[in-house]
Amino acid sequence: MTLHQHRGVRHQVVFRTLEVLRVERLTPHMQRITFGGEALRGFISAAPDDHVKLFFPNSRGELVTPTLGPNGPEYPPGREPSPMRDYTPRRHDADANELVVDFVLHGDGPASSWAEQAQPGQRLGAGGPRGSFVVADDYDRYVLIGDETALPAVGRWLEEMPAGARAQVLLEIPGAADRQALSSRAHLDLAWFERDGRDGAASDLLEQGLRALPATEGDSFYWIATESRRARAMRQFLNLELGVPKESVRATGYWKSGEDDEDD
Ligand SMILES: Cc1cc2nc3c(=O)[nH]c(=O)nc-3n(C[C@H](O)[C@H](O)[C@H](O)COP(=O)(O)OP(=O)(O)OC[C@H]3O[C@@H](n4cnc5c(N)ncnc54)[C@H](O)[C@@H]3O)c2cc1C
Structure with a gap:
């Protein structure tokens, strides 16, 4: 049997605010959302099963995202943190500075509900990818x-x-x-x-x-x-x-x- 060499790649964790550019209903249960914005510059995704942490508006409709402190992510004190979920960078176009994420609409939860109502101009928080697992x-x-x-x-x-x-x-x-x-x-x-x-x-x-x-x-x-x-x-x-x-x-x-x- 061949010895297959997988590769782990670490990335510097960056928290960004992304802007919705386009929303497209791909199929009844899949909403494709294309994000952009200056903050996306420098984004890296090295493997197809990478994930980013997306931060959605909290119960007050506010985006409360962390910054990277000495002990990891830190939220501003006294504010309700944004719910955070994992999503796959479906496509990243560095030249056009666009990131595509496909959201399953399963009917419940802050991420699915947000994706269902998403409109150009809205904003989300994003962190990572922190690492990539590159399969042999x-x-x-x-x-x-x-x-x-x-x-x-x-x-x-x-x-x-x-x-x-x-x-x-x-x-x-x-x-x-x-x-x-x-x-x-x-x-x-x-x-x-x-x-x-x-x-x-x-x-x-x-x-x-x-x-x-x-x-x-x-x-x-x-x-x-x-x-x-x-x-x-x-x-x-x-x-x-x-x-x-x-x-x-x-x-x-x-x-x-x-x-x-x-x-x-
Ligand atoms: C590495 C990684 C990458 C991922 N990439 C994607 C992606 O690109 N696109 C994508 O749509 N999802 C992706 N997911 C899955 C997504 O993170 C979860 O489905 C997440 O729970 C959705 O959050 P929510 O706020 O909509 O629901 P939650 O608040 O997490 O859950 C609310 C309720 O919905 C149920 N639920 C959650 N997800 C589903 C589902 N898919 N079908 C049926 N019921 C569900 C839960 O059991 C719970 O009862 C990924 C997950 C991981 C770990």
Whole structure:
């Protein structure tokens, strides 16, 4: 087996205020928001599953964001901090000074509610990315598995993959209208799974798809992003039942059923 070398890259943490330039409803459950503003200059995102911390208006409608103190982020005393959530830089265009973020509209929570009403001219706080995990590019196959919150990372990864790479992609979405056109130079084998009213935390469509994947010659890298419990269960299946080495699996809970993500 080849020894695949992943690379961790640290970035200087910068807190910025971003301005909404454009809002576009991509699909019924996905709002694409393009941000700009002078503060975006110098933004770096080195890997498709990077994330930024976005800060949304608090209950008073104010953006109260931290500054970087000697002991980490510090909020102004006596003010209600802005709720903070993780989002993927779907596309960053340094020349145009624009950052695209795709927001799932799941109906609840400060981030989803904000994205649903977003208008050009509004502002958000953003911090990071603090680091990037650059996956080795010499696997024979990349298996990318995720629900709609993973679509931004998967879409970006596919766009950045070179010709000759092989991607096997399993994507779970609320319904057929939530499919997106995904482009890639890689050899792409893509399967959509539609929940059609089933709950995103209780569904097992991706798990079934994973179990049904054809075995291949050579090494596969597995990337998984779903509701936390599901991501953990798929990681265990790969490591314990299929014997996939730990370093060839990156499984992350992108949201937690029944909980907000405030403490992450
Ligand atoms: C590294 C990383 C990258 C991410 N990138 C993206 C991204 O690019 N786009 C994106 O849309 N999301 C992304 N997410 C997921 C996003 O951070 C969470 O869905 C977040 O909880 C949304 O915040 P909220 O304020 O809308 O809801 P919260 O206040 O966190 O939660 C409110 C309620 O909604 C539920 N809930 C939260 N998210 C979902 C969901 N997706 N489906 C159904 N119910 C949900 C919670 O269980 C809770 O009951 C990412 C997460 C991580 C960790």
